[in-house]
Amino acid sequence: MVISKIHEGGLAPVEAGAYLAGLIQTILEQKASGINLNKYHKFQ
Secondary structure, X not given: OOOOOEOOOOEOHHXXXXXXXXXXXXXXXXXXXXXXXXXXXXXX
């Protein structure tokens, strides 16, 4: 996965970090990644 648009006028680094932390938490809790992760996590 790529988190893009992290720049001035785009996604703030703090927001990107929070999004990534939530994504990692979901991966660990659900023991899922890739296509299976779509069931548990809404992607932007």
